Amino acid sequence: MTLQELPPPISPRQMDILRAVAAMAWADGKLEPDEIRLMLDEFAMLFAKSESEHNSLKSRLREYLGQNIPLEEVVPHIKSIEDRKLTLRLGYQVIQASRRSPNEPRVNLDEAAAYQRLVRILDLPSDMVADIEASIVPPEESQSNGIIKALALRLHKLLNS
Numbered sequence: 001m002t003l004q005e006l007p008p009p010i011s012p013r014q015m016d017i018l019r020a021v022a023a024m025a026w027a028d029g030k031l032e033p034d035e036i037r038l039m040l041d042e043f044a045m046l047f048a049k050s051e052s053e054h055n056s057l058k059s060r061l062r063e064y065l066g067q068n069i070p071l072e073e074v075v076p077h078i079k080s081i082e083d084r085k086l087t088l089r090l091g092y093q094v095i096q097a098s099r100r101s102p103n104e105p106r107v108n109l110d111e112a113a114a115y116q117r118l119v120r121i122l123d124l125p126s127d128m129v130a131d132i133e134a135s136i137v138p139p140e141e142s143q144s145n146g147i148i149k150a151l152a153l154r155l156h157k158l159l160n161s
Contacts, residue, residue: 027114
């Protein structure tokens with residue numbers, strides 16, 4: 001049995017989440033290296049049972065990122081609230097992971113439209129969506145002291161609300 005003939009190293013439930021998040025990465029028609037890296041790192045942390053499985057899982061999942069399955073086909077299979085929240089969080093992170101050019105906004109119009117479709121299909125309460133979005137630190141703020149600034153900004157917003 002070759003590597004491609006082996007079943008995926010994750011459960012069908014986890015595969016649905018992977019496919020939904022990959023669809024977000026494909027929203028603008030291109031799978032960027034930063035998007036691939038983010039997805040593989042996140043899925044390895046979530047789905048690997050041990051540290052030794054991390055690299056193996058990342059290499060095995062890479063082939064599934066090339067599948068561009070429409071959100072409308074895969075998201076209805078994601079049933080639990082926790083899985084829906086995870087899908088939203090990862091989808092939001094992926095669309096913020098890269099931009100096609102330095103002059104383009106972090107989230108382009110195609111990605112923004114796909115994200116709105118994802119939110120609609122997931123059908124999570126709006127306050128839950130807002131909380132998930134607020135918990136994501138944009139990539140430029142996660143660099144060195146940027147995370148400190150981001151946390152300070154969030155604390156400031158929290159204290160003023």
